[in-house]
Amino acid sequence: MTAPRASERFTGSFTQQEPIPEDAIEAAVAVMRSGRLHRYNTEGAEIGEVPALEREFAAYTGAKYALAVASGGYAMGAALRAVGVRPGDKVLTNAFTLAPVPGAIAGVGAVPVFVGVTEALTIDLADLEAKADQARVLMLSHMRGHLADMDRLMEICDAAGITVIEDCAHTMGAAWRGRKSGRDGLIGCYSVQTYKHLNAGEGGFLITDDDEVMARAILLSGSYMLYGRHGTVPPEEAFARIKYATPNVSGRMDNLRAAILRPQLARLEAQCAAWSARYREVEAGLRGTPGLTVIERPEEESFVGSSIQFLLLDWPAPQVDEVLARCAARGVQLKWFGGAEPAGYTSRYDSWHYAPSAPMPASDRVLRGIIDMRLPLTFTLDDCAMIARIIRAEVGAVWQTGARVTG
Numbered sequence: 001m002t003a004p005r006a007s008e009r010f011t012g013s014f015t016q017q018e019p020i021p022e023d024a025i026e027a028a029v030a031v032m033r034s035g036r037l038h039r040y041n042t043e044g045a046e047i048g049e050v051p052a053l054e055r056e057f058a059a060y061t062g063a064k065y066a067l068a069v070a071s072g073g074y075a076m077g078a079a080l081r082a083v084g085v086r087p088g089d090k091v092l093t094n095a096f097t098l099a100p101v102p103g104a105i106a107g108v109g110a111v112p113v114f115v116g117v118t119e120a121l122t123i124d125l126a127d128l129e130a131k132a133d134q135a136r137v138l139m140l141s142h143m144r145g146h147l148a149d150m151d152r153l154m155e156i157c158d159a160a161g162i163t164v165i166e167d168c169a170h171t172m173g174a175a176w177r178g179r180k181s182g183r184d185g186l187i188g189c190y191s192v193q194t195y196k197h198l199n200a201g202e203g204g205f206l207i208t209d210d211d212e213v214m215a216r217a218i219l220l221s222g223s224y225m226l227y228g229r230h231g232t233v234p235p236e237e238a239f240a241r242i243k244y245a246t247p248n249v250s251g252r253m254d255n256l257r258a259a260i261l262r263p264q265l266a267r268l269e270a271q272c273a274a275w276s277a278r279y280r281e282v283e284a285g286l287r288g289t290p291g292l293t294v295i296e297r298p299e300e301e302s303f304v305g306s307s308i309q310f311l312l313l314d315w316p317a318p319q320v321d322e323v324l325a326r327c328a329a330r331g332v333q334l335k336w337f338g339g340a341e342p343a344g345y346t347s348r349y350d351s352w353h354y355a356p357s358a359p360m361p362a363s364d365r366v367l368r369g370i371i372d373m374r375l376p377l378t379f380t381l382d383d384c385a386m387i388a389r390i391i392r393a394e395v396g397a398v399w400q401t402g403a404r405v406t407g
């Protein structure tokens with residue numbers, strides 16, 4: 001056991017990712033030198049950076065088709081359109097997720113129906129089953145990388161005739177019983193925004209095995225009639241059926257982003273392992289802290305620990321605020337997802353007033369207790385151990401002064 005060091009202060013930055021690798025920078029410079037940044041600006045049989053990336057991402061996930069797009073939010077919106085969600089339709093989604101998820105649903109004029117969250121931070125499958133007759137599509141968000149029991153979830157959705165779209169913004173590289181996240185649903189959506197597992201600043205992917213869904217998604221993304229130049233292309237019949245009926249809602253990826261993503265994708269597995277080592281270090285340091293609940297990860301889940309969550313269950317708000325302030329004073333930036341006023345970004349269903357919701361007391365209790373912390377790869381394992389010591393000491397100090405809710 002390391003003795004607590006009260007004076008310890010962490011000086012790293014929670015928003016500092018690693019630099020873009022040198023080979024990716026060189027590839028980006030080559031694209032800029034060529035002047036041909038647009039994905040369809042190719043000659044003859046030449047394969048541009050975007051279609052090459054699409055092939056590589058499809059191969060990585062095992063999907064038949066991959067489409068590279070402008071953002072994760074764009075991928076989700078295109079997925080909803082591609083499965084035929086119309087204005088006014090209801091779409092099931094997580095009560096605990098990030099604003100772009102209900103935003104994508106609202107963006108196509110549809111209405112989110114929120115499904116509760118468990119203490120494991122996954123979608124509440126009993127609540128999903130109870131609400132299964134309310135919509136024909138589930139936009140399933142693997143928020144903060146926590147995978148629900150995907151076998152049970154697919155059973156519920158298959159039985160109810162619900163189409164599943166997966167938001168894999170935090171699960172690129174994760175798997176449930178060896179099945180890559182994004183492969184259980186009809187469509188998987190990913191983000192390559194700076195804080196996700198690949199960093200292009202902005203960008204996203206949509207994957208599927210379905211010919212017609214991919215044909216629609218490609219046309220939607222703004223392919224004009226150049227869809228034949230994609231990295232993974234459904235048969236011509238799939239386009240023939242829909243090509244005059246599908247609107248162009250531009251959201252393409254450009255060659256510059258694809259150029260910096262390809263070398264990163266080649267290293268993704270090693271990066272995921274590095275994240276998980278950091279996660280396990282913090283988790284081990286937090287385990288057994290009085291008043292703090294560690295999230296137990298199921299054996300079936302291989303997760304990517306790019307962030308870590310723990311619960312301060314049933315703590316009064318002033319004491320949670322105090323923990324955050326004390327940790328911040330020692331350089332540890334925690335985010336309280338359950339704060340009454342959303343700060344920075346919003347992650348709870350009752351912050352989204354454009355989407356009506358009934359209160360969910362059991363979920364509210366969990367949401368009020370969720371504390372979140374990013375784990376950028378610029379942190380060393382020693383950094384992670386120190387961060388855990390600081391949180392442990394400050395949670396302990398506040399707990400001792402009586403954070404327990406009485407009655």
Ligand SMILES: *Cc1c(COP(=O)(O)O)cnc(C)c1O
Nearest residue numbers: 071072073098100167169191193
């Ligand atoms: C980042 C994120 C998205 C969307 O990604 P963008 O690329 O920023 O549009 C979707 N879902 C979750 C849970 C996210 O964190």
